[in-house]
Amino acid sequence: MSYQIGSYRLKSKLLLAPMAGITDRPYRDVCRQYGAGLTSSEMITSDLSLIHTKKSQQRLPQRNEPGPRAAQIVGTEPEIMAEAARFNVAHGAHIIDINMGCPAKKVCNKAAGSALMQDINLVKKILHEVVNAVDVPVTLKIRTGWAKTKRNALTVAKIAEDAGIASLAVHGRTRNQGYTGYAEFETIRQIKKSLSIPILANGDIKTVEDAYFIFDYTNVDGLMLGRISHGRPWIFKEINDILLNNSPITPIPIKEKKTTAISHIDAIHRYYGTDQGVRIARKHIGWYLSNLVGHKADLLKPLTREIFPISDANEQLEKLDETLNSLWT
Ligand SMILES: Cc1cc2nc3c(=O)[nH]c(=O)nc-3n(C[C@H](O)[C@H](O)[C@H](O)COP(=O)(O)O)c2cc1C
The missing domain is CATH 3.20.20.70 (Aldolase class I)
Structure with missing residues (x-):
C-alpha cells in the first residue's frame, strides 16, 4: 500500500x-x-x-x-x-x-x-x-x-x-x-x-x-x-x-466536491492575501468548473466569463458558491 x-x-x-x-x-x-x-x-x-x-x-x-x-x-x-x-x-x-x-x-x-x-x-x-x-x-x-x-x-x-x-x-x-x-x-x-x-x-x-x-x-x-x-x-x-485498495471507486458526493472547491479557493485567499489570492484562484476556479460542469459543458464559457473579472475575494467566493449551486438545481 x-x-x-x-x-x-x-x-x-x-x-x-x-x-x-x-x-x-x-x-x-x-x-x-x-x-x-x-x-x-x-x-x-x-x-x-x-x-x-x-x-x-x-x-x-x-x-x-x-x-x-x-x-x-x-x-x-x-x-x-x-x-x-x-x-x-x-x-x-x-x-x-x-x-x-x-x-x-x-x-x-x-x-x-x-x-x-x-x-x-x-x-x-x-x-x-x-x-x-x-x-x-x-x-x-x-x-x-x-x-x-x-x-x-x-x-x-x-x-x-x-x-x-x-x-x-x-x-x-x-x-x-x-x-x-x-x-x-x-x-x-x-x-x-x-x-x-x-x-x-x-x-x-x-x-x-x-x-x-x-x-x-x-x-x-x-x-x-x-x-x-x-x-x-x-x-x-x-x-x-x-x-x-482493490475496491470499487466510492463516488465522491457532488456536495463534497463543491465544498472542497470553495474551501480550496478560500485557503488560496488566506495564504496569499486577497489581492494576489484572487488572481491565483482564477485558474483553479477554471479547472474546478470544467471538471464540475462536465454534464453542462455549454455553460462553461459563460460561467467563467462571469467569474473571472471579479477582483474582490469575498465576491469571487460567493459567485463560485452561487454558480456551483446553480448547476445542480
Ligand atoms: C505548469 C507546470 C509546472 C511544472 N513545474 C514543475 C516543477 O516545478 N518541477 C518539476 O520537476 N516538474 C514540473 N512540472 C512537470 C510535472 O511535475 C510532471 O512531470 C508533468 O506535468 C507530467 O506529468 P502529468 O502528465 O501527470 O502532468 C510542471 C508541469 C506543469 C504542467
Whole structure:
C-alpha cells in the first residue's frame, strides 16, 4: 500500500508531481486530504540570494505543514545546490528533491532542470554533493532524456542509485517534447527492472484506467500525478480506491466536491492575501468548473466569463458558491 523514501513510509503510492505556479501550500493540503502520499513544493531556486523574496518564501515547504515535507531544488552548480539543500533542511524540509525534469527555457538556458541530463559528469557531481550535504533522503526527478535519439535515463538512473538517491521519479517524455506528444513507458519499465531503489512513473496519467495500465506495465513502486489533479484533487482517492485498495471507486458526493472547491479557493485567499489570492484562484476556479460542469459543458464559457473579472475575494467566493449551486438545481 505504501511507498518508501528513506525512513519515511508514505501512506499511499500516489504522489503529487511538483508543478511551479500550482503546487503551493493550499494545493498540497487539498491533495493530501484526498490521499496524496507526498506533496512536494514547487521548484525552489538554489540561488540563496533570491530566497528571501516573497515568491521564494511562499514556495518553501511551510513549518506547520504535515510531514514528510519535500522541497524541490533546481540549479546547476553542485556546491550551490548542496548549500540550497542544507538551507531547506534547516528550514523544515524532510526530503530534498532534485529537479532534472523541467524543460522550461529559463531553467535550461542556465543548463539546469532536464538540461543537466546532457552532462553526465555534472549529474554525478550534483547528486554526490547534495546527497552528502544533508542527512535526509534525497530524491531525483528526471525525464527519459534530452531528445528522442538521446534517451539516457537508464544511465542517469544508475548513477542516481550509486550516488545514494532514495527514490527516482521518471517523466516518460524527453526534454524536447516539453509537455506535448505522448509519454513513453518502456524506458520507465527498463529502469524499474534494472534498479533496486523505489521508482515512480510520471506523465500522461489522465484517467484511472491509465493509472492502472501504467502501474501494471512498468511494475513501478508508485505513480506521480500532475495535471490530472487540476480541479480534481479527489483523483488521489479514486485511484487509491481502485488501484491500490482493490475496491470499487466510492463516488465522491457532488456536495463534497463543491465544498472542497470553495474551501480550496478560500485557503488560496488566506495564504496569499486577497489581492494576489484572487488572481491565483482564477485558474483553479477554471479547472474546478470544467471538471464540475462536465454534464453542462455549454455553460462553461459563460460561467467563467462571469467569474473571472471579479477582483474582490469575498465576491469571487460567493459567485463560485452561487454558480456551483446553480448547476445542480
Ligand atoms: C505548469 C507546470 C509546472 C511544472 N513545474 C514543475 C516543477 O516545478 N518541477 C518539476 O520537476 N516538474 C514540473 N512540472 C512537470 C510535472 O511535475 C510532471 O512531470 C508533468 O506535468 C507530467 O506529468 P502529468 O502528465 O501527470 O502532468 C510542471 C508541469 C506543469 C504542467
